Amino acid sequence: MRFMIIVKATQASEAGVLPPERVIAELAAYRDQLVRAGVLLDAAGLQPSAKGWRIRCAGTKRTVIDGPFANTRELIAGYILIQAQSKAEALEWSRRFPNPVFDGQDGEIEVRQLVEWETFGFGAATESWRKLWVEMG
Amino acid sequence: MVKSSEAHRAVEAIWRIESSKIIAALARRVRDIGLAEELAQDALVAALERWPEQGIPDNPGAWLLVVAKRRFIDLIRHKALHQHKEPELTREIEGQLQDAAPVETDAALDEPVADDLLRLMFVACHPVLSTEARVALTLRLLGGLTTEEIARAFLVAEPTVAQRIVRAKRTLAEARVSFEVPRGSELAGRLASVLEVIYLIFNEGYAATAGDRWLRPELCDEALRLGRILATLAPAEPEVHGLIALMEFQASRAWARVNADGEPILLADQNRSLWDRVLIRRGFVALARIEALGQSYGPYALQAAIAACHARASTATETDWQRIAALYDALAQLAPSPVVELNRAVALAMAFGPAAGLEAVDGLAAEPALKHYHLLPSVRGDLLAKLGRFEEARPEFARAAALTRNERERKMLLERARR
Structure with a gap:
């Protein structure tokens, strides 16, 4: 099973300020631990929401809303995708995540499990999901 | 109650992450992977007793290693006492274990252990062991899987797996297998054994040879994990x-x-x-x-x-079937095998037409190694069907169905035999 460790944005990340050397070193060491344990699948940091946009859908109408966006705590600054044998293992890895915040505020990391075929097992639910996926693709 | 089962799951998760490093670090010191694993297991038992009440320590890996090392010291003292061994020996070993201080950081546990982990992988996949024993020992020592989990994954009885592991450890001890990374000319063969074991685990999950499921993803994931770990240990x-x-x-x-x-x-x-x-x-x-x-x-x-x-x-x-056919050519030269030839025949059929493929397949008909291989008649049937020779194709599919050990595949082949 796979889990996405989502790092929430902070004022600093939204301002495009790079973390200090110490935090970068901690994050690199953590990433290295994941690699050496064979659990890291993918990871990336995200640029500030000022460089992003949203598309609001209303029926068939599409409206582009340019960033930056308010509610910094609802934004994300990066993610790490890991493969774990159990929810408990993913929890343990996320517990070890270094504090990504350096501007004096509290940091937050959110972990979500990916939807996978094995979530449903084989059967009707898998097939309907598969159809949906094929239509989307 | 809920709380305690949660704590148990947490301990199990930590065990999965840390156990191979702990066993590897201990094995370097005690030079016996059987004993190393027992000591690590003792530490796990201690964790299961204490952590639910006292909470999980900040550095659980270091905690487990320290407890395991103390167990070893106790063991040596106990032996010395009973065998009236010279106290110097005990002191000497205690001296060696001075670094067992509980202040070790994650990095201190990780760094020197990389080489130990590689050694552990080589020992677990040692050629003196049977293939089944290598697989079981690798999953147990490096994957952190329990005997029960291994048994479930391979659809064999738990005592069978337990016995395989016990025997494997005894064999290693009797053969006085050194806890070293092989060097020079020995390395290639030993590395091949490690790769073979990992790929075998993967294939057991990917193309289950027995049972009614065609896929056991947990085994594929485990093999991928072991492979990725190996890549960090032997990147060159x-x-x-x-x-x-x-x-x-x-x-x-x-x-x-x-x-x-x-x-x-x-x-x-x-x-x-x-x-x-x-x-x-x-x-x-x-x-x-x-x-x-x-x-x-x-x-x-x-x-x-x-x-x-x-x-x-x-x-x-x-x-790009022509490229695939060329790659199979190269593979057939490097690692010749009837199965590779069969795959090459399929690639030839795709690149140059079913007749070209059939010609190559017919050249394999007398191959004794493929006599009971269901894919030979399966491929032959497929090529005959593509050439419109359905009367000849049907008995090939029936033969393939009789040979496969996988229920799902058998069903599919029988269906083609009836078409």
């Missing part, structure tokens, strides 16, 4: 990256190769939008590592390069 070995690339590409298709009833879907018929892009990308990255090393492709890398041809094609008709 091209075939390690070759094997990872091969497994990543194959795993990327896992959920496209069975339908809702769990029946297999052939590569050509698979819905390629279901292929996992993350794993495909990882496969290409692993292949690129071999190029970066300036090394040529070994057998695993060649198979991965073949899988990459499929990954690159957005539809089955876009597949």
Whole structure:
């Protein structure tokens, strides 16, 4: 099973300020631990929401809303995708995540499990999901 | 109660993450992986007793290692007492274990352990052991799996696995296998054994040879994990990256190769939008590592390069079959086998027409190694059907159905035999 460790944005990340050397070193060491344990699948940091946009859908109408966006705590600054044998293992890895915040505020990391075929097992639910996926693709 | 079961799950998760490093670090000191594992298990028992009440320590890996080392000291003292051994020996060993201070950091546990982990992998896959024993020992010592989990994954009785592990440890002790990374000319053969064990675990999950499920993803995941760990321990070995690339590409298709009833879907018929892009990308990255090393492709890398041809094609008709046929040629030279020849025949059929493939397949008819291999009649039947020779194709599918050990596959073959 796979889990996405989502790092929430902070004022600093939204301002495009790079973390200090110490935090970068901690994050690199953590990433290295994941690699050496064979659990890291993918990871990336995200640029500030000022460089992003949203598309609001209303029926068939599409409206582009340019960033930056308010509610910094609802934004994300990066993610790490890991493969774990159990929810408990993913929890343990996320517990070890270094504090990504350096501007004096509290940091937050959110972990979500990916939807996978094995979530449903084989059967009707898998097939309907598969159809949906094929239509989307 | 809920709280305690949660704590138990947490301990198990930590065990899975830390156990191989702890066993490896202990094995270097005690020079006996059987004893190392017992000491680590003792530490696990202590954790299961204490952590639910006292909470999980900040550095659980270091905690487990310290407890295991203390157990070892106790053991030595106990022995010395009973055998009236000189107290100097005890003191000497205690001196060696001075670094067992509980202040070790994660880095201190990780760093020197990398080499130990590699040694542990080589020992667990030692050629003095049977293949089954290597697989069981690898999953147990490096995967952190319990005997019960291994038994469940391989559909064998738990006591069978337990016995295999006990015997394997005894064999290693009797053979006085050294806890070293093999050097020079020995390395290639020993590394091949490690790769073979990992790929065997993967294949057991990917093309289950027994049982009614065609896929056991937990085994594929475990093999991928072991392979990725090995790549960090032996990054200069091209075939390690070759094997990872091969497994990543194959795993990327896992959920496209069975339908809702769990029946297999052939590569050509698979819905390629279901292929996992993350794993495909990882496969290409692993292949690129071999190029970066300036090394040529070994057998695993060649198979991965073949899988990459499929990954690159957005539809089955876009597949570069001539390249695949050429890669099989190279593979047949490097690692000749009737199974590779059979695959080459399929590639030839795709590149140059079913008649060309059939000619190659017919050349294999007398091959004793393929006498009971269900894919030979299965491929032959397929090529005959493509040539419109259905009367000849049907008995081939029936023969293939009689030979396969997989229920799902048998069903599919019998259906083709009736068409």
